[in-house]
Amino acid sequence: MSQTTTHATAHQQHYALPKSFIGKKGITIFSYGLMLLLGILCAIPFYLMFINATRSNNEIFSGVSFLPSNHLVDNFMNLIFGKVSAVDKSVRGNGLNIPQGFLNSAVIAVSATLLSGYFSAMTAFCFSLYKFKLKKILWALIMIVIMLPPTVGLIGYFKLISGLNMLDTYWPLILPAIASPFAVFFIRQFITGSLPVSLVEAARIDGAGEFMIFNRIVLPLSMPGIATVSIMGFLGSWNNYLGPLIVLDKKSLFTLPLLIQQLNTTLYNRDFGAMYMGVALSVFPILIAFSILSRFLIEGISSGAVKE
Amino acid sequence: MKRLPRVGYLMLLPFFLAFTVFIIYPVINTFTTSFTNDSLTSLNPAHFVGIANYQNELASSLFWKTFFNTWAIWLPNIILQMALALFVAAVMTNYQIRLKGKGLFRAVIFFPNIVTVTTIAILVYALFDWQSGAINQLLFGSNTSKYINWFSHGYWAQLVISGVQTWMWFGFTAIMLISGIQSMPKDYFEAAVLDGASDSKIFFGIVLPIIRPVMVYIMITSLIGGMNMFDLPWVLFSNTGGPDQGAMTMSVYMYSRAFTWDQNLGAGSAVAWIVFAIIGVFTLAYLRVTYGKENAEETMK
Numbered sequence: 001m002s003q004t005t006t007h008a009t010a011h012q013q014h015y016a017l018p019k020s021f022i023g024k025k026g027i028t029i030f031s032y033g034l035m036l037l038l039g040i041l042c043a044i045p046f047y048l049m050f051i052n053a054t055r056s057n058n059e060i061f062s063g064v065s066f067l068p069s070n071h072l073v074d075n076f077m078n079l080i081f082g083k084v085s086a087v088d089k090s091v092r093g094n095g096l097n098i099p100q101g102f103l104n105s106a107v108i109a110v111s112a113t114l115l116s117g118y119f120s121a122m123t124a125f126c127f128s129l130y131k132f133k134l135k136k137i138l139w140a141l142i143m144i145v146i147m148l149p150p151t152v153g154l155i156g157y158f159k160l161i162s163g164l165n166m167l168d169t170y171w172p173l174i175l176p177a178i179a180s181p182f183a184v185f186f187i188r189q190f191i192t193g194s195l196p197v198s199l200v201e202a203a204r205i206d207g208a209g210e211f212m213i214f215n216r217i218v219l220p221l222s223m224p225g226i227a228t229v230s231i232m233g234f235l236g237s238w239n240n241y242l243g244p245l246i247v248l249d250k251k252s253l254f255t256l257p258l259l260i261q262q263l264n265t266t267l268y269n270r271d272f273g274a275m276y277m278g279v280a281l282s283v284f285p286i287l288i289a290f291s292i293l294s295r296f297l298i299e300g301i302s303s304g305a306v307k308e
Numbered sequence: 309m310k311r312l313p314r315v316g317y318l319m320l321l322p323f324f325l326a327f328t329v330f331i332i333y334p335v336i337n338t339f340t341t342s343f344t345n346d347s348l349t350s351l352n353p354a355h356f357v358g359i360a361n362y363q364n365e366l367a368s369s370l371f372w373k374t375f376f377n378t379w380a381i382w383l384p385n386i387i388l389q390m391a392l393a394l395f396v397a398a399v400m401t402n403y404q405i406r407l408k409g410k411g412l413f414r415a416v417i418f419f420p421n422i423v424t425v426t427t428i429a430i431l432v433y434a435l436f437d438w439q440s441g442a443i444n445q446l447l448f449g450s451n452t453s454k455y456i457n458w459f460s461h462g463y464w465a466q467l468v469i470s471g472v473q474t475w476m477w478f479g480f481t482a483i484m485l486i487s488g489i490q491s492m493p494k495d496y497f498e499a500a501v502l503d504g505a506s507d508s509k510i511f512f513g514i515v516l517p518i519i520r521p522v523m524v525y526i527m528i529t530s531l532i533g534g535m536n537m538f539d540l541p542w543v544l545f546s547n548t549g550g551p552d553q554g555a556m557t558m559s560v561y562m563y564s565r566a567f568t569w570d571q572n573l574g575a576g577s578a579v580a581w582i583v584f585a586i587i588g589v590f591t592l593a594y595l596r597v598t599y600g601k602e603n604a605e606e607t608m609k
Contacts, residue, residue, distance in 0.1 A: 031399050035413065038392065042417050042479065048442050049431055057440075064445040123323040130312035138324070145331055147528075149536045151559050152584045155566050155577045156337030157330070159346075172330075179326035210315050239424040241539045246567070257426035261543050264430055275434050282427045290422060294415040297422075301480070302487035 046283060052276040060272045075277040083271065098281050100252065101259035108170055108244075108255060109237040112177035117230045118219075120183035125218050127184070128191040129200060142181045150242065158246050172247050173255075177237070183229045190225025191218065228300035231293060256282055342577035349571045361578035370553075371579065374561040375586070377554055380466045381541075382534030385473040386527065392474070393481035397519075398511075400482070401489045414486075417479030425476075429543035432472055459544075462554020469540055469555060481526050488522035489515060524598055528591055535587050538563065558583050 052060055053075055054068040078084075082095035126132070127139060161172040195218065203213050219226075241257045248254060254262075263278045290297070312320075342361055346354035365371045396417065400410060420428070435441050438457040448454040458464050492515070500510050538559040541550065547564040549556025556564075558579065566576025 031395075035396065035399060038396065038478075039413055039416050041475065042420055045431060045435060046419070048435065052434070052442070061440045063450065064442045119322050119326075122319050126312060126316050126320050129310065130316055131309045132312035132316065142327075145327075147532065148331075148335065149532050149584055149587055151536050151538070151562060151580050153331065153334035153338050154563075154580060155341055155573050156334030156339075158567075159337055159341065159573070160329070160334055176326060176330035178322050179324075179331055181327075181331075184323070210313050211319065214319065235422055239422075241424070241426050241543075257424050260424065260426045260430055264433055264543060272434050272437070272440050275430060279427050279431045279434070283423055286423055287419075290415070290419060294418070295411065298414060298418060298483055301483060 046287070049276055049280050049283065052272065053280040055273060055276075057271055057273045060276070071273060072277075075273040078271060079274040079277045079281075083274075096259050096262055096278065097252075098256070098259060098278065101254055101256040102285075104170075104253060105238055105256040108173050109234050111170075111174045112237040113230050113234045115174065116177040116180040116183050116233045117226045119178045120180050120229070121187050121219055121222055121226050122214060123184045124187035124191055124222075125214050128188045128195075129197070129218075142184060145181045146185060154242065154246070161247055167247060168250050168253060169247075170253070173237075173240070173243055177233070180233060183233055186229040187222060187225050191222055194225075195221055228296070228303075231297050231300065338577045338580055341573055342581050344574045346573040346577075347571055348567070348573060354574070357574065361574050362582065365575065365578050365582060370556075371558075371561065371582075373553065374549075374556050374558045377462075377466065377549075378535060378537065378557045378559075380463075381470045381473065381537065381555075381557065382531070384467075385470045385477075386530050386534065389474045389478045389481055389530075390523070390526070392478040393485055396478070396482040397485035397489060400486055414479075414483060418483060419479070420476045421480045425539035426543050428472065428476065429540050432468065432540075433544055436468055460551055462550070462552030465545070465550045465552075465555040469537075469544075472540065473534075473537075477530070481530075484522050484526055485519055488519035492518045520598070524595070527594060531590060531594070532587055535559075535583055535590075558586075 047066075048064070051065060051068050054070065054072040055065065056069065056071040056074065059065070059069055059071070077092070078095075080095045080098060082093040084092055127135065157172075161167055164172075166172045199217055199221070200213055203217055208216070239257065240255075241261075244255045244258050248258060260278055260282050263275045341354075343356055343358060344354040345357050345361075400414075436443050436458040438444055438455050438459070441458075443458070444455040447456075456464070458468050496514055496518070497510065500514055505513065536559050537557045541555040541557050541560050542563070544550060545555050545560075547560070547568045549560065562576050562579040562583065565579060566573050
């Protein structure tokens with residue numbers, strides 16, 4: 001291999017790949033083409049979703065279009081307030097209260113994320129800076145639970161919640177966030193890796209109690225780690241389907257995924273304009289948030305991967 | 309390291325209280341329920357039935373059908389997903405290529421992963437609708453006689469679900485692999501170049517072994533997720549399992565047994581634990597194949 005290659009690698013962050021793999025022109029073009037195709041395949045369903053949310057049912061049936069139409073408001077009204085009655089034009093029926101779903105999902109996801117962030121950091125703090133009885137066994141237990149499949153305790157969870165009379169409340173969707181094994185693992189890695197122990201010792205010499213040390217020093221200094229894992233936790237809670245499906249029965253309490261699922265019932269079955277509007281409404285805020293936070297989120301996930 | 313002071317135990321209490329109540333207890337309770345005839349409809353208290361639920365399920369052809377359905381969806385997905393992700397990671401980390409918009413590309417291929425599965429499912433339902441869906445319209449234009457009814461056969465439904473899984477996850481996997489490759493110490497690569505190693509030797513001899521732990525992690529988490537696949541087939545087909553019951557995965561079957569059909573919590577719990585056992589067996593087998601016998605146990609720790 002030539003000297004220039006060696007030189008190049010020393011100054012690049014990215015390495016790897018054999019020249020023969022993509023070095024030749026044809027293969028390079030093939031690689032670019034495939035990458036472009038993958039990018040388009042990932043984006044186009046969402047693009048068509050937004051376009052179709054502005055088109056009438058007839059237009060959607062008549063063929064694909066890449067340009068918006070002018071039925072945005074109709075679709076929105078049909079979705080939220082229900083379709084206009086065939087008998088009485090002033091009556092609408094059976095809409096889906098998507099804004100309410102947003103609110104419900106937000107209440108649950110925000111509370112769960114805050115609880116998870118605080119208590120996971122507190123638990124991680126104890127595990128990374130102290131020794132105590134059964135520490136190794138408890139840590140092993142936390143690690144095992146991270147790898148537990150989500151359905152293995154599902155029926156027991158349902159029986160527990162119904163036994164506690166907590167069905168149709170948000171408690172069973174919020175309180176379990178206090179025990180977020182993955183968040184504890186992630187924040188412990190962060191504290192061990194980047195918290196200066198000398199700061200904690202200095203505070204201790206100054207007479208600060210452990211709880212105060214955690215709240216005043218460790219918590220603020222661990223914020224980058226907590227924030228990263230909190231975004232993942234928020235997404236997990238926001239996207240959770242099985243939990244609310246089992247716990248919630250009253251329609252006014254439905255989270256966004258439960259409401260969106262209703263689009264698949266006979267009510268909207270053949271009104272694709274309203275269906276596309278429903279999914280578009282649920283994707284839009286995520287898209288906005290993602291375009292601001294994507295770098296942060298992707299880097300968080302990457303840092304998790306390297307530590308494996 | 310300092311001993312934990314008394315207040316420290318109080319600080320650990322909330323986590324372990326919630327951990328015991330909301331995670332450990334439900335898992336144990338599901339296990340004990342699997343040996344009873346507990347049911348949502350029965351007014352009589354549940355009683356112990358031994359391993360009858362397990363025997364019934366393992367002898368049930370429907371259970372085995374859901375087992376093969378689940379694999380028919382997961383296996384093509386993980387193969388294609390890993391291949392695409394390796395390809396993307398290889399191109400994105402190649403120093404000879406200066407791609408513009410790498411960050412945007414990363415964000416675009418990752419985006420499907422963060423959208424709620426229910427939303428994706430409804431989108432799939434609409435886009436794959438055989439009369440109005442954009443997929444048929446893009447593939448066959450106005451030639452409606454050629455339109456494929458995607459939800460008319462079990463294998464079509466499995467293919468669609470499998471493809472959607474790949475679409476949702478290859479970006480995530482690629483990002484994991486990229487960070488795995490970038491964690492490679494520079495000197496490994498430079499030493500190999502100085503020793504005159506060929507390009508393909510560098511890829512197969514250095515890059516692949518370096519990212520093997522990441523690949524193993526992806527395989528195992530994907531196996532766990534795949535064997536538990538519920539949201540997508542459930543939102544699309546509910547407890548019917550779709551055409552030919554081809555989209556009835558083990559988890560859909562478990563949920564249907566426990567909460568919809570005969571509301572048999574005992575049978576559902578048994579299915580949940582059989583699925584758990586299946587995941588355990590395949591994870592161990594996979595680790596043995598990848599790491600050899602003696603290292604497999606070590607990796608599990």
